[in-house]
Amino acid sequence: MKLKSFLYDKNKVGYLFIFPSMITLITFIVIPLIFSFGSSFFNFTIMLDSFQFAGLDNFRQLFADRRFWNSLKNTLYYTVWVVPLQNMLSLAAAMAVHKASKRNVVLRTIFFLPVVCSMTIIALSLSMMFNYNIGIVPALLRRVNLPVVDLLNDPNLAMPTVMAISIYKSFGFNMVIFIAALQSVPGYLYEAAGIDGATKWKKFFCITLPAIGPTVTFTMITSVISSFQVFDQVYVTTKGGPLFRTETAVQFIYERAFKTYEMGIANASAIILFLIILTVTLLMQYLRRNEENNF
The missing domain is CATH 1.10.3720.10 (MetI-like)
Structure with missing residues (x-):
């Protein structure tokens, strides 16, 4: 009954249509953006090893470059x-x-x-x-x-x-x-x-x-x-x-x-x-x- 009432609610059914796009948005934009922001404070290689906290050093190097x-x-x-x-x-x-x-x-x-x-x-x-x-x-x-x-x-x-x-x-x-x-x-x-x-x-x-x-x-x-x-x-x-x-x-x-x-x-x-x-x-x-x- 809950599923039936959900399907008849136009406002709620709309979420079903945007769900695939939201998953794509979160997976390929939101998560990479959060990771990029967080990893900008670390020094590491492309293999994602040897994580070393750098603080604002990366930004200081950029501003001096x-x-x-x-x-x-x-x-x-x-x-x-x-x-x-x-x-x-x-x-x-x-x-x-x-x-x-x-x-x-x-x-x-x-x-x-x-x-x-x-x-x-x-x-x-x-x-x-x-x-x-x-x-x-x-x-x-x-x-x-x-x-x-x-x-x-x-x-x-x-x-x-x-x-x-x-x-x-x-x-x-x-x-x-x-x-x-x-x-x-x-x-x-x-x-x-x-x-x-x-x-x-x-x-x-x-x-x-x-x-x-x-x-x-x-x-x-x-x-x-x-x-x-x-x-x-x-x-x-x-x-x-x-x-x-x-x-x-x-x-x-x-x-x-x-x-x-x-x-x-x-x-x-x-x-x-x-x-x-x-x-x-x-x-x-x-x-x-x-x-x-x-x-």
Whole structure:
């Protein structure tokens, strides 16, 4: 009888549906996060032996490590450029193809195609295409006597190249989200604005942007989180070089964990990165709420 009453209670039945997801969340996120936080105060190897309590020594070593600060600086530089550029390109593409037509269906497919491909495959393919020695693009430029630049080995161009690869790979995902948001904006608002003589730009800034504001906030937050976690494209193309100009925070964590086997320092680095992402995310949500309240 208790089981029957439980099944007829809609509020309680809901727990049955979220139970598998909760188990997955606890097993693969909550427990590793707790272990990572606790183990950041210990020194141990990748084989989980020779646990030695280190207290705050791992964090002191990190704060004194110039390479750690360099990786954070590179990550912040990457995020500051990629997030706005990616979202502006996604919004521009969505504005261009959100109306229903056969041409727009084809263009949406082309723009979204990189999203379903692996970042490793895309980064590896593009790095081979632009490889200074064997790439097809440099070969074609040499044929027409144009200057050739070694994009991935130039300290000044390596990071912008990684950014371009990331934007190409991911902008289609946000584009689809923006398309859904644009299609939900009532058409009569644009008709009324047109009657009042509003230009396209006024319609965009006074109707479109306020209407899709929550969507913009969502894409910005998810883009910031993914940008702070950038790793695949860096590892495949430059491995943090040249001269550590493209080494990011996750690349630094990987090097400490799986090359020098300093698991305590790696976990301490991961905790600091987690706190940075959490702080930035909460700040963006707070600013968005204030903006909505003022509006």
